[in-house]
Amino acid sequence: MKFVRFRVNNTEHTGVLENEGINEIQGNLFEHWTYTGDTYSIKEVQLLAPIHPNQIIGIGANYVGNSADLPEELPELPVFFFKPVSSVIGTGEEIVIPKGIHEVKFESELAVVIGKTAKNIEEIDALDYVFGYTIGNDVTAPQYFHRDGHWTIGKSFDSFTPLGPVIETELDPAVVRVEAKVNGVEKQNSPTEWMIIPLKK
DSSP: OOEEEEETTTTTEEEEEEEEEEEEEEEEEETEEEEEEEEEEEGGGGOOOOOOOOOOOEESSSSSSGGGGGGGSSSSSOOOEOOOOOGGGEEEOOOOOTTTTHHHHHHEEEEEOOOOOOOOOGGGGGGGGGEEEEEOOBBBGGSOOOOTTTTGGGGOSTTOOOOOSESSSOOOGGGGGEEEEEEEEEEEEEEGGGBSSSSSS
């Protein structure tokens, strides 16, 4: 299913996207919800980020240029970083570049939406905690990277994490490609099999 958040008449709603229509739902998205019976045309709503995350955790430098570059052994400790929830915006919203920033980079990402509390779980059970997947743009200002490798500031400005527009619950993360286009020109096209830390083996 494709879940969306949207605004209409200055009110936020949640729904299921089907063809070009949205069927509104109510309840807890991750546990129990029902259809309200109200439907909207996608043309009459403003799509928002599909989720209000309570935290955003990234894995840095997780793609290689081709399958031959994949390491034989996984790193003992991957490079993790956090992004603040204040950086989240919806699809099509403007990315605001603060004054004084000389360069920004796009980084298209497959974003994993965790649907239930996960702590001290076994690797084999990890995907049982995934609700679905969405698309993220990990906007980055590299001039704010610390010389010792700290990335937080360069990734944390308001509007630097566009998400969406949907959470897709029926997706095999092992067989998708993460793409990016800038002004219609393809700049990124990476299969998830090129991930150093894979979602699914």
